[in-house]
Amino acid sequence: MPKRSLYGALASLLLCQFAKRRDSAFPQYEDSSDLNHFVTHPEIQSPTLNVSVHDAQKSSRGYYFMTPFHRTQEPLVASPAYYVPCQSGPTIYDSFGDLIWSGACIVQNNNTFDFRLAMIEDKPHLSWMRQSHSRRVPAHLGISELFDLSYQNRTRIQADNSTMRLNFHEYNHIENGRKMLVITEGVKYLDLAVIGLPYKNYPVIVTGFQEVDSKTGKVLFEWDSVPRVSVGETSLLPETPGPAFDESEAFDFMHMNSVDKNPDGDYLVSARHTDTIYKISGTNGEIIWRFGGKTTDFVHDGGFNFSKQHDARFLGSNRTHCIISFVNNAASKFAQSASHSSALVISLHTAGKPMTATILSQYDRPDRGLTRRMGNIQTLPNGSRLVNWSQGGYTTEYSQDGKPVAEARFATDRFASYRVYKHDFVGKPSYPPIVRSFAYGRKQSGATTACYVSWNGATEVASWRFYSHEKNGKVSLGEMQRQGFETEFMCDGYKKKVSVEAVDANGVVLGRSDIEDTVRPGTWAKTDSGPDDIVAHIEFPVVLCFLLTFIFTAAIGFITGGTLRPSWPRKKNSGYKQLRHEEDTEGVI
Template identity: 25%
Template structure:
């Protein structure tokens, strides 16, 4: 390729990337990704969409990494960018702490996003990672790290009704792996489930996976350790949830299995899937490389079935799906209950989740594939994926989010709205935004010849997306905006700016 053509293609690529990123006059430091809506049908549940965009090392990140709330039209509502594309958030969602709604997320660096030759197995957290809790005013009120030499893991952080934190954590344990077919000077990538008192920081519970699950049952060969500094990612725990009777439901991707454990004794009560399954699985109920195992009513389990794409798999790769299984404890058989396939079908190598919405709809984050979707409860089939497929959002390029959620949320920023002004001939363009405000319905524009004599020149301009552009026939030179709620009340006031 000649230099002229190469430069032209680079300019085209840069222009395309720029068009896929939001740029705001009133908030110039924020550059979240733009998304595309492929499907938007009636019947979706109310709520905002929560994602944490990042991408893999070899891909081009579109926009900034961080935590992003969007409305259903794809407009940003709140964006908190991170300082580097090599830092990520994950598991970004709404929970309850001390009976108040909060935002929670993991923050750190995911192995495989900072180097072509990562020092840890793909998807592991690098040391220094932590969880955080953010209140409705977008202030960080808690930072939590793992204990006993473990690193806070990207996969799960849940606040219990007791105001404790239940989460996954990982550390490398030296071991001779030759009996498993791995290197002599190897390591287990060992996981733990930890529970911490959020008020005192006391470690209340720790379940050591290696002490209870046989690595020999892994679907990942121990010889794979040579590709990740001799570390064998034999388990890959990716979800934990409290269940009835003081139990924990735990998903392990690389075991193809879900475990129900007795929290008091640590013993495994039953295993679903994998090499030592206590249940027979009907053919259509089989799953592999799964994520996000959750209890459902009526002895059912939901999960995100990646069904793809490790080379060591003895099972052919299949399209990913949200999956609900019916468990027959009398006969110890797992039956297919519901499936949720993307249209068109997707093959998802990693990550993903399936969320039950309050109206019964199901919300799917497609993990390593750049989509999120909403389905009516009855679901669909691989043969006819368009049925009950209500909503579909696509991220730009290879941007992805480990999980995606839909939640109700009221954001009340403690900082003022932002204003920017562009002067025209005998008029002005006012740009107004308030990052994170969910209650702003309209804007009032004030102007005047002195900063202490401003008066309304636009009484109520409806909010349009993250940033509202308002034309006023007034030369100022002083301008200010007030944010108005749906009742027309002032809920926030920007600084006064002078255009001279």
């Protein structure tokens, strides 16, 4: 086995032993092979992202903005799918799938949605909607947050009044960030006779949206679905009420999941449970037209249909036509209207009689699967389109001619991502890089020092310069090209104190770490000449376990006549049982 890999494995083992002592309050689980592991950030274990690039020239430059999550209904501590803190939350990967930034610790591992790059007064910011797990705010409601590109918090909004609350589906900054669009929800008691049920006072979720002044928080425009949208438009039926039926079990007859605004001041709303996209007047709130559902105002050319759609967006309009895009999920837990999901770009001829809808572009899910919830479509700067199919973070980038040019997916389907975006940006953390170093060797005079360095969120680092700090001053140990999120560097000799510099492609120093003490093997003598075994700093039970395993393997080889071939075991992905996400998130996202 290569010397470097052996040292890396030993360092990881040491960190695991340390983490078990330090984080004993968190449950330990058997398998985390689909997660990233870092020596410098043992608290971050983001999902591994696999990326396949089919045509690099046609793939848009940028980073994947994702929000891995598992459940939306329960706090993470109640879910056996979580291993350690800092897996769920806003996460950025590069075009190769390497982690760039994890904000999971910032959001305290709460599920996060609609993570994107937002322009605020001509300056790019990171924005997301974070799910709340507090007792005061129900889990399906959200807290919006805005960070700058140094990863410092700028704004935090939590709408929580007695009637309408902030829903986590949308956090859409418009008009250069001066305003934002958010989805709201509340509960009203309605007569369900319109859908043939004998309930006159039934709790119903009423979704709507608000346009809000980003600086003052003043609501500039507000729209509620009731009474403008009838419960009769729903494609669902509510649960039969029980003896203790209350607002927590209210009927989500519409389920709004996106809102957009065009330059004319009108709004576009997608409602999953009515299979309808609505255009809303920005003047009086009246519904201008309905596209899809039971009461569509359009004739669909070729007879195409869609259902359970997500992420309806304006792409352009004039006096006679309106171009929109959305994801046609075509399925829910209970029904489906097509064999597979797709993303659509539609031309709506609004001046004709009757009005007609024509498919301009259709992007079929490559594996011909069904996205039963969530999803989004993004038009990229080069004209290609990014479509998120949600489960497993499955995302496809299509060129202008409709061919897949890149695909991304988590290593397993244990996590999903509500939306995925691709943005090009420059991350400059306000905090310094982190370096950790470990000494190995039987004795100090012949030791080797292994260094590990990372800078969570930095996009411009091309290489790292390593230094030791001696009595006579700082001594250069060498420079190494950046190797993904975390870079490993080996040097001969015991270096008592080390530090690093982050360097960009032009040789400019971007940041410097603190000076860190190297971790010494535990049985080294305090003097410079004390002997030591290479693994003496690892806990005795671990050494004993390795020794017994070696003896047992040798005995088996002797008995069977086989040849003993020592090798470092490679962790295999044991797989995961398919989680029933339909039960966890259906009707929520």
